[in-house]
Amino acid sequence: METSSRLVGSMETPRALVLKAPGTNCDLETAFALELAGASTDLVHVGRLVERAVSLRDYQIFVVPGGFSYGDDLGSGKVFANEIELRLHDELAAFVDRGGLVLGICNGFQILVRAGLLPRPSAGQRVSLLPNESGRFECRWVHMRVVDGNPCIFTRGIEHLELAVAHGEGRLLVPPDVEGDIIPVLHYTDPGGRRAGYPHNPNGSYMDIAGLTDPSGRILGLMPHPERFVRSLQHPGWTASVEASGDGQGLAVFLNAVRYARRLA
Amino acid sequence: MAHRIEVGLRPGLADPREDAVAAGIRDLGIGTIDCVRVADVYWLDAELSPVQLDALCSRLLSDPVSQQCRYDGGHVRGAEPFLHALEVTYNRGVTDPLEYTILKGITDLGISKVGRARSGVRYVLYGHAEPGELDLITTRLLLNPIVHHVVQQGEDIFPIEPRYEFVLRHIPMRGLGATQLMDLAAPFGFFPSEIEAIQSHFTALGREPTDIELETLAQTWSEHCVHKTFKARIHVDGETIDDLLHSTIMKATNALNKEWCLSVFKDNAGVIDFDxxxxxxxxVETHNHPSAVEPYGGAATGLGGVVRDVLGTGLGARPILNTDVFCFAPPETDYKSLPPGILHPRRVFKGVRAGVADYGNRLGIPTLNGAIRFDERYLGNPLVFCGTAGIMPGWAAQQGLQQPGDLVVLVGGKTGRDGIHGVTFASEKLDEQSASRSRSAVQIGNPIVEKKMIDVLVQARDRHLYRRTTDCGGGGLSSAVGEMGADTGVRVHLDRVPLKYSGLSYDEIWISESQERMILAVPPECVSELLQLCESETVEATVIGEFADNRHLELFYDGVPVGDLRMDFLHDGRPQLELTATRPAPRAPQADPDAASSLGEALEAILSSLNVCSKEWVIRQYDHEVQGSSVLKPLVGVDADGPGDAAVIRPLLDSDRGVAVSNGINTLFGDTDAYWMAASAIDEALRQIVAVGGTLDRVALLDNFCWGRVSEPESLWALVQACRACHDMSLAFDAPFISGKDSLNNFAEIEGQSISIPHTLLVSAIAVVPDVRTLVSMDLKSHGDLLFVVGNTYSELAGSEYCEYLGASGRDIPRVRPDMARQLMLALSRAITAGHVKACHDLSEGGLGVAAAEMAFAGHLGASIRLADVPMGEPVSRDDIILFSESNSRFLVEVPAERAADFSRLFDGLPCQNVGSVEQGKALQVIGLDGNVTLDCGIEDLRAAWKRPLDW
Structure with missing residues (x-):
């Protein structure tokens, strides 16, 4: 990664693995956000994990970043989800059982859903993310409210988030028999914090849901991109405010992960 | 046998894709189709058991929650009695972009015996339509015969590919007379002087050329590859210009001699120092002709090509930003008036947009800036400019040099018949037959193959596994290897090139323009590490030859020599063209039109003109946030819907040093004067950089000429004038050009009429911003702040949007007074950096009126402006001219009252006046020269007018 200096992790700092596949494209900024939050982070190609050159045992945080894995050719995240489920199932299940944190952002959320890790680790896929109701790829900033009392580690202490979305398939579909099993973490709202329709909900998602967690709170999947808002001047409105040097709201998600994972390291 | 699998959404779920097709049918003027159903179809070439097919259906090809799937008969969506049903798939020889992923997914499932896969789409229509209308829907909307066809009953989806029987072909030419020689030259696109030089060369060698040798010369000497018009001797205005490019644009760059320009006009892209x-x-590249015949594929591969230019610059750069500029005919063009063989502009627009978005989004490169121009003369000849910036370590900035014995490694995609003769096609006129003639010239891209290649090459670069790289673009291997080997010599074994399918002849392999391929010069001791790295990330890499020390290009097939060209003849043997440019008769003097009856109505109409209106529909479908780098985005303001000026990124996530990018283009000025059109484009690109707070300290320019028929001396004269303007302005603004591109002969012969595009020059600027935290956006920030106009307004209405609105031509077109312009820009940069400015917008199409309106509605604030206080370069007595003149080098600036004195001091002796203030009331109010309110419009009305036309 080209940076003007390298942030170096120590033995005490938690370790994060950012998984790459052909078509992953949010890996560098995701790794940067994790390092900024204090995790020592490796970008690892899925091939390294499959051939056991790298082991999840050495990590406390596992992130599937955004992108178009395998082009999203047969549905967003489909092929990569199969690869994870078929080739990494046991290793990932052990990682989750050990208490590791799993974060899926955008394409990563689609992959966690299709690989059966959300709404809770189970055999097979139970909910889905469909093409946006608008029929278009949508790149815009959205407001979200964190659901009160949800168990998610990543959103502890956060009430509101404003982040960018950029996706064509983010419409959560929950079959009636699964409605009781999902744990929403984030709802799209208007700037005033009220649930509202398009474009505030950019994709037509079920119940305006932007992200889901599992009952343990250690797995989070969300469509918006916290890694794209770790500095205040990544926000579209920064030129209207005085402060250009502060943190962005998305950083809190990674700080929460690192704080929790420090206990595991 | 082939299995057929059909996948569709479960009943009751809405499919936006079906709605889009239905809307497209209504766009065609057919209102009797009630409903459309769409399903995906896959064919697999294998014998599979029902258990395997069930696994494929449920685990790979469909989403178990939302879709249903059936194999070998039966339909999943649209099974009810229908009006018409058809299945569309790719033509033979055209790459099916899904095949690789399908096969990979099948292998992951443990099923290994599927050799080939195909994808298609099934459309089912309900309602009523005449047979002619069904035909229209099929050919105008559902498929493009260049790449698709309707699957016929009993069609063999997987025909056996023919085997290629190698036969070496010579082309006898030594004894030919002039007429026969020209007949021989025509299919290769050689000029008479060129084919004569080739004849003499082979006569001296005492042998006939092989077909691949002539093909190599045709590719290397093509306008696309060698820019022979720009390098010609041109007789003009009583003087002779020896090499237009060197005598104008490059001459200025050489004179400016900036130490921060690291590589100019010699590599695939220009390179400047960052930090x-x-x-x-x-x-910035163009991909015009391919986009005219297949908008989606043409535009996608255009973007893929310019990204590879950046990857192939120096020792390789990582792409960090895209910018796209399109020129189309108006989308309202009547379908019935469309000449045969011409795609409707709406379809071209939608296809180009989708092609660029799908490719760019998948590569993960933010698309941050762009423009769309509309003019009827782009009907048969749309223009698609794709630009990419990249970042690399300083040590990798220079083009490498291979050593004899280094291996030629081909990396990336396999080679097929895609794009054969693309470069000669690129500079040909388009006519009704182009669509069928260019069948093999159309390429379909696969962005994931390119993305994997980028990821691997950046790692290989940092491990120093190769000495040099370049991309395979126009001309394919022939250009890439031929150029790279020029310094040493090279031997290539064409039978080693990995193919998509059998049946390609040795010369097809050599000139194929299959996408996503790069060439590396790899030291023998590094080759195993490189191949291993590629394999570990599933990137194809093959040694296809080695560099030599004899300065020959030697080609082999199955060990048999098929071509041997001396590098000095290949690269220096082309006779220079001799051309004449003629100054056209002076334009008859024109008068300015009478003033519009209502300036408010005029302003709303101009905001609603296609060239000015919001492009949000396009912008939001591009990811401009990926990489987390964007600082000034394409849409800014309270609701992020105002039109930003330059876009700015921070390419290094832990640094606040930035890169600003902008574009200047105005085709209406070119009809009057190509010199001032070019000067205006440069001024526009630079003032957008300055408007956000960038500086002229380190700003570099790219030229991109798209011209009509340059064999016409008057058209060539306009080209020369534009180049002269680039030279003069580059020197005056102290801003060097670092790279460029030209696409000539953009004219269409339709029903006996020759339609040339307007002279089109795109100037793109890139600037280094020392600290992005000092930048400003264009939306008004606080009521009570003062508004200043910087720069003189002249009575310059010709080529303006106001004249377009009035249907009139104006008297004078905008000129550039570069010395004044530069002083203004330097002062404004200082003022913004010092923190005196809260918002700034440049004045371009629609002049002061449009700029004020855009700033107001983007900031949810009102504004009041006194025309009497606007600084004037000459006496002007009309409100409408002050409001809508498009004079260059002007800005509207918001300054807090307490900063006004400090701000004004920086403009001492320069035209800069307080003209009004930011108001809390949500209206734009203009006080005319007589002191009365001459315009009073609500900002929500102005916003609505601006958003309406392209709110698709």
């Missing part, structure tokens, strides 16, 4: 440790490269 002493990193370098930034920038290139």
């Amino acid at each position: 002493g440790l990193h370098a930034i490269c920038f290139k």
